[in-house]
Amino acid sequence: MTEAGQGSAAPEQASEGVIELLGLVAYASLVAFFRLAEDASLAESLADKADLARMAVTEFGHFELLRDRITELGADPQQAMAPFVEPIDAFHARTDPSDWLEGLVKAYVGDGIAADFYRITAHLLDPQNQAIVLSVLADSGESEFAITRVREAIAADPAVAGRLGLWARRLMGEALSQAQRVAAEREALARLLAGGSPAQLGEIGRMFAGLTDAHAERMAQLGLAE
Amino acid sequence: MTEAGQGSAAPEQASEGVIELLGLVAYASLVAFFRLAEDASLAESLADKADLARMAVTEFGHFELLRDRITELGADPQQAMAPFVEPIDAFHARTDPSDWLEGLVKAYVGDGIAADFYRITAHLLDPQNQAIVLSVLADSGESEFAITRVREAIAADPAVAGRLGLWARRLMGEALSQAQRVAAEREALARLLAGGSPAQLGEIGRMFAGLTDAHAERMAQLGLAE
Numbered sequence: 001m002t003e004a005g006q007g008s009a010a011p012e013q014a015s016e017g018v019i020e021l022l023g024l025v026a027y028a029s030l031v032a033f034f035r036l037a038e039d040a041s042l043a044e045s046l047a048d049k050a051d052l053a054r055m056a057v058t059e060f061g062h063f064e065l066l067r068d069r070i071t072e073l074g075a076d077p078q079q080a081m082a083p084f085v086e087p088i089d090a091f092h093a094r095t096d097p098s099d100w101l102e103g104l105v106k107a108y109v110g111d112g113i114a115a116d117f118y119r120i121t122a123h124l125l126d127p128q129n130q131a132i133v134l135s136v137l138a139d140s141g142e143s144e145f146a147i148t149r150v151r152e153a154i155a156a157d158p159a160v161a162g163r164l165g166l167w168a169r170r171l172m173g174e175a176l177s178q179a180q181r182v183a184a185e186r187e188a189l190a191r192l193l194a195g196g197s198p199a200q201l202g203e204i205g206r207m208f209a210g211l212t213d214a215h216a217e218r219m220a221q222l223g224l225a226e
Numbered sequence: 227m228t229e230a231g232q233g234s235a236a237p238e239q240a241s242e243g244v245i246e247l248l249g250l251v252a253y254a255s256l257v258a259f260f261r262l263a264e265d266a267s268l269a270e271s272l273a274d275k276a277d278l279a280r281m282a283v284t285e286f287g288h289f290e291l292l293r294d295r296i297t298e299l300g301a302d303p304q305q306a307m308a309p310f311v312e313p314i315d316a317f318h319a320r321t322d323p324s325d326w327l328e329g330l331v332k333a334y335v336g337d338g339i340a341a342d343f344y345r346i347t348a349h350l351l352d353p354q355n356q357a358i359v360l361s362v363l364a365d366s367g368e369s370e371f372a373i374t375r376v377r378e379a380i381a382a383d384p385a386v387a388g389r390l391g392l393w394a395r396r397l398m399g400e401a402l403s404q405a406q407r408v409a410a411e412r413e414a415l416a417r418l419l420a421g422g423s424p425a426q427l428g429e430i431g432r433m434f435a436g437l438t439d440a441h442a443e444r445m446a447q448l449g450l451a452e
Contacts, residue, residue, distance in 0.1 A: 030272070033279060037263035046256070046304050050293070053259060053286055060283045063276070078272050 017192030018129055019073060021121060023080030024182070024189065025136070026066035030081075031088050032059040032110065039103035048100070048149070055107055055142050062136045069132050083186060087178040094174050101153055105164050105222065108146035109171050112218045116211050124192055150222045165224040172215050176208055243418030244355055245299060247347060249306030250408070250415065251362070252292035256307075257314050258285040258336065265329035274326070274375070281333055281368050288362045295358050309412060313404040320400050327379055331390050331448065334372035335397050338444045342437050350418055376448045391450040398441050402434055 036056035043049040067077040097103035118137040122130050154161045183190045183204050194203040219225070259282045266278035293303040323329035344363040348356050380387045409416045409430050420429040445451070 030276065030279070034263060034267055034275075037260060037282070041260055046307065049260075050256070050289070053256075054290075056263070057283050057286045060279055064280075067276070081272060 016188035019075045019080050020186055020189035022066050022070050024084045026063055027081035027084045028088055029059045029062040035092055039097055042100040042103050051145050058139050058142055087182050091174050091178045095171050102167050104146045104149055105168050108143040109168055111143040113175055116214045120207055147221055154223050161224055168219055168224055242414035245301045245306050246412055246415035248292050248296050250310045252289055253307035253310045254314055255285045255288040261318055265323055268326040268329050277371050284365050284368055313408050317400050317404045321397050328393050330372045330375055331394050334369040335394055337369040339401055342440045346433055373447055380449050387450055394445055394450055
């Protein structure tokens with residue numbers, strides 16, 4: 001009994017992957033709260049500020065839900081989030097919006113990528129954890145107001161479309177770059193995302209490709225060239 | 227009928243005062259959200275960050291409640307908040323915390339002053355508006371965690387008490403200074419706060435004195451000299 005058999009090791013690894021997934025999403029939500037609140041201050045009107053602040057508040061609710069779930073599963077939230085602090089902070093440091101429109105596009109793009117990611121990962125989880133992730137997913141869509149604002153800005157000044165298109169491509173590139181780093185470094189998480197088998201790591205590449213396709217559709221909705 | 231009689235002017239003025247009071251509290255809540263979120267980033271641990279962020283989120287809930295109430299009353303929230311943008315922004319510009327402990331004391335002191343103010347003003351309102359202000363009041367108390375943290379910091383380094391004591395006094399001084407400016411500039415609001423009569427403007431001074439007494443009690447709870 002000192003050596004764990006194949007049969008008992010597998011569920012332990014799966015559980016480690018689940019804690020990592022919850023830690024990743026929890027930290028991403030906490031940082032999204034801070035960044036959206038900060039980016040909201042770039043807005044000129046109180047109504048615009050309030051719209052982005054509302055998204056920030058929703059992200060904080062996700063963080064609390066996921067933090068409490070991690071605690072329920074007997075893990076320490078701070079430890080579960082720790083591996084993702086550096087890549088997620090790096091993503092935000094490299095994608096600091098320089099004006100309100102860039103902040104708006106980042107909120108919309110980020111919200112969209114997160115929703116796609118939740119949709120993909122939900123079915124990899126057991127029913128209880130799946131319910132948590134789906135309830136987080138249900139809140140997305142608050143960024144729809146961004147579509148109108150970005151389209152209005154492009155109508156007023158068509159040159160804006162090129163600049164914001166480049167910005168959105170950079171956002172997606174930085175997100176994928178950090179995601180690839182996380183997938184390479186966190187074996188248990190990568191295994192979970194690949195459907196439980198290390199032989200299926202190519203699955204992660206296919207997942208990233210799916211996220212990129214969905215991103216291209218969102219760019220079209222904003223009226224930006226992909 | 228071209229000249230409003232004494233009898234019909236009074237309720238109109240009262241209603242203007244109510245809109246001003248709601249606008250004041252709405253804008254104060256919105257700014258508290260942004261400032262608390264910003265100050266939370268000064269915390270080193272994720273748990274500390276989350277505690278202050280939770281207070282920020284609660285403030286945003288207050289803002290939404292008050293904004294919607296102003297709209298229900300047929301007024302424009304942006305216009306109702308406008309007279310208070312300058313004094314409230316000035317208060318925050320003059321009281322920008324330089325470290326986590328100053329941010330913590332500001333959160334605790336600010337939460338306390340706000341709760342006292344809600345308690346005093348609630349009875350000046352009609353039942354429906356009173357219910358809104360009391361529901362905002364019910365949320366206060368989230369800053370209690372600050373007491374433990376500040377006392378721990380003082381235990382670890384007694385010199386901290388003097389510095390934070392001065393800081394808390396400055397916070398209260400700046401708050402009173404801006405409040406006095408608002409009371410002098412907004413006649414309808416001052417009249418409401420004085421119980422409906424311009425002859426009772428001395429009431430406002432007594433209200434400020436009451437806020438200062440309560441502040442002194444909170445300083446003692448934090449372990450700070452007043």
